Amino acid sequence: MSSSEWLIKQYEGDYMFSMRIDKIIRHSDDVSTLFFSSRLRSYPGQFIMLNLPRYEEIPLSLSSPNSVTVRAVGETTYALIRLSAGEIVGIRGPFGKPFTPTDGKALLVAGGIGAAPLYYLHDYLKRRGAEVKVLFGARKAEELVWKDRFSVLMVATDDGSEGLRGTVIDLLKEEELQQYDRIYVCGPEEMLRKAFTHLKEKEVLGKAEFSLERYMKCGIGVCGTCILEDGSRVCAEGPVFSGKDLEGVEF
Amino acid sequence: MLEIDVASLKMKSPLVLASGVLGSFSPSLSRVAEHAGAVVTKSVGLQPREGYRTPVIINTPHGLINAVGLSSPGCEEFSKELSKFRGDAKLIVSLFASEPDDFVKLSSYFDMADAFELNLSCPHVSDAGLTVGSDPELVKEIVEKMKSRSSKPVFPKLSAATDYIEVAKAAEEGGADGIVAINTLRGMAIDIGTRKPILSNISGGVSGEGIKPIAMKVVWDLYEELEIPVIASGGATTWRDVIEFILAGARAVQIGSAFFYSYRVFYSIKESLIAYLRKEKISLNELVGMAHKTV
Numbered sequence: 001m002s003s004s005e006w007l008i009k010q011y012e013g014d015y016m017f018s019m020r021i022d023k024i025i026r027h028s029d030d031v032s033t034l035f036f037s038s039r040l041r042s043y044p045g046q047f048i049m050l051n052l053p054r055y056e057e058i059p060l061s062l063s064s065p066n067s068v069t070v071r072a073v074g075e076t077t078y079a080l081i082r083l084s085a086g087e088i089v090g091i092r093g094p095f096g097k098p099f100t101p102t103d104g105k106a107l108l109v110a111g112g113i114g115a116a117p118l119y120y121l122h123d124y125l126k127r128r129g130a131e132v133k134v135l136f137g138a139r140k141a142e143e144l145v146w147k148d149r150f151s152v153l154m155v156a157t158d159d160g161s162e163g164l165r166g167t168v169i170d171l172l173k174e175e176e177l178q179q180y181d182r183i184y185v186c187g188p189e190e191m192l193r194k195a196f197t198h199l200k201e202k203e204v205l206g207k208a209e210f211s212l213e214r215y216m217k218c219g220i221g222v223c224g225t226c227i228l229e230d231g232s233r234v235c236a237e238g239p240v241f242s243g244k245d246l247e248g249v250e251f
Numbered sequence: 252m253l254e255i256d257v258a259s260l261k262m263k264s265p266l267v268l269a270s271g272v273l274g275s276f277s278p279s280l281s282r283v284a285e286h287a288g289a290v291v292t293k294s295v296g297l298q299p300r301e302g303y304r305t306p307v308i309i310n311t312p313h314g315l316i317n318a319v320g321l322s323s324p325g326c327e328e329f330s331k332e333l334s335k336f337r338g339d340a341k342l343i344v345s346l347f348a349s350e351p352d353d354f355v356k357l358s359s360y361f362d363m364a365d366a367f368e369l370n371l372s373c374p375h376v377s378d379a380g381l382t383v384g385s386d387p388e389l390v391k392e393i394v395e396k397m398k399s400r401s402s403k404p405v406f407p408k409l410s411a412a413t414d415y416i417e418v419a420k421a422a423e424e425g426g427a428d429g430i431v432a433i434n435t436l437r438g439m440a441i442d443i444g445t446r447k448p449i450l451s452n453i454s455g456g457v458s459g460e461g462i463k464p465i466a467m468k469v470v471w472d473l474y475e476e477l478e479i480p481v482i483a484s485g486g487a488t489t490w491r492d493v494i495e496f497i498l499a500g501a502r503a504v505q506i507g508s509a510f511f512y513s514y515r516v517f518y519s520i521k522e523s524l525i526a527y528l529r530k531e532k533i534s535l536n537e538l539v540g541m542a543h544k545t546v
Contacts, residue, residue, distance in 0.1 A: 015309075015310070015311055015312065015440075016306075016309055016440075016442055016449050017442075017444065018442055018443075018444025018445050019444075049306070051305075051306050051449070053445050053447055056304050056305045056306075056451075057305040057306035057307075058305065088444055088445050090306075090442055090444070090445060090449065092309065092310065217305055217307050217308060217319065218307070218308035218317075220308070220310050220315075220511050221273075221510055221511060221514065222272045222273065222308065222315065222507070222508060222510050222511055223271075223272070223273075223275075223307075223308055223317075223319065224272065224273035224274055224275045224276060224279050224293070225275065227273070227275070227276045227278050227279045228278065229278055230278060230282075231278040231279050231281060231282030231283075233273075233279070233514065236514065237514065
């Protein structure tokens with residue numbers, strides 16, 4: 001045990017603090033889940049700014065109160081997914097607007113690594129007694145990361161290696177949307193736009209929420225890097241936006 | 252009720268968005284402009300500039316520490332972005348450069364600007380900002396050149412970590428229309444868990460509530476020493492802070508780090524200022540520098 005162990009602790013208000021990585025699950029070649037030494041007081045949909053010493057500080061959605069699920073896309077994320085248990089990372093947050101929960105019927109629509117915040121939301125809603133169904137799409141079967149976290153699940157893959165051959169939007173189009181109290185969407189931009197168009201056509205935007213991703217520097221609403229067309233800050237007014245908020249906004 | 256003139260700028264309110272906060276894109280500038288008298292853009296240079304690696308901003312219990320590193324898309328790209336500004340407030344473009352001629356050249360890209368702020372005080376970049384702003388002769392030359400080419404107001408932004416009275420007087424002699432004081436102050440933070448400095452640049456500039464008393468003293472001094480108007484910048488977070496700066500001598504007050512608390516901070520302060528002026532039956536103009544009369 002290092003002498004600074006006792007300093008590595010819980011949420012400390014609005015300063016950066018350190019946490020130890022207790023456990024890592026390698027889901028695939030390029031996706032891992034990192035578990036922290038303690039839970040963060042947070043809500044599903046919120047993100048943290050995670051600082052990997054000697055690399056960069058990046059925004060990551062929480063995939064549970066004590067984890068992030070990361071896909072390697074750059075230098076920092078590449079190093080993150082290969083981290084060993086016991087390493088220490090810096091954390092600021094949690095920040096941002098979370099999903100609005102329901103205890104009725106919920107539909108979760110996940111594209112690829114966009115599933116990350118929805119793992120957390122799934123568990124949170126189930127605990128509230130909601131009836132949760134998940135639609136999960138990816139390019140191929142291996143990318144349907146951690147899919148057994150979802151209890152009621154339909155999957156689609158581009159190459160047909162698992163579930164429906166097609167996209168998660170094809171699954172969404174099969175759904176009778178009126179029956180749901182809330183619809184939550186997270187995934188790559190093109191998928192978000194297609195989901196948005198479909199939900200708008202079906203006139204259910206009012207109960208839909210979208211989690212957006214943007215490059216961020218501060219995470220706290222001051223630097224102005226993650227601004228949308230209407231002036232909203234993805235880090236503060238988002239990352240979760242209601243369908244109504246996004247009407248007329250290019251995203 | 253809050254209308255005030257700062258040099259030739261007729262502003263609808265004394266509240267001004269400080270440079271470096273929400274100032275990189277037109278949508279956020281336009282949104283803040285709704286309840287502001289003016290908005291100052293993120294500082295722009297002639298060439299695109301990457302800035303430092305993250306972490307570049309950290310929040311502390313008393314304000315922020317940043318070392319963004321003057322990241323900028325460069326003047327050509329930025330002028331395209333600012334052409335989309337639709338805000339109902341004066342647009343002040345913040346410029347950084349090392350040479351007087353470069354400031355002049357930069358300003359020529361921004362026809363849409365109502366005024367220019369000169370960043371002579373960024374504390375964490377070696378060839379611009381404070382390096383330039385600590386040299387009174389150079390500051391005077393920059394302002395003279397700017398004023399000889401354009402009739403638009405020019406506001407040098409100074410640091411408290413220099414002989415600011417001397418520099419401000421040089422700027423005034425050069426023809427500056429007002430002085431913005433202060434920029435962030437050098438500072439740093441070390442994470443005791445990882446035992447490492449948090450910012451990638453090791454140190455940065457401290458802004459927010461913690462530096463307000465320092466800014467207050469600079470504004471006070473400059474009001475005593477200068478004829479031209481002073482624009483306060485440094486930690487104003489609530490309407491009380493704004494009144495305090497005005498009493499110290501500021502004709503306008505910049506707000507930046509307070510956006511950490513709310514995007515609606517300008518609206519809320521604006522309404523409170525109106526309420527205060529009504530309750531006290533006093534005008535903004537009367538309040539400017541009023542604290543000096545009682546000592």
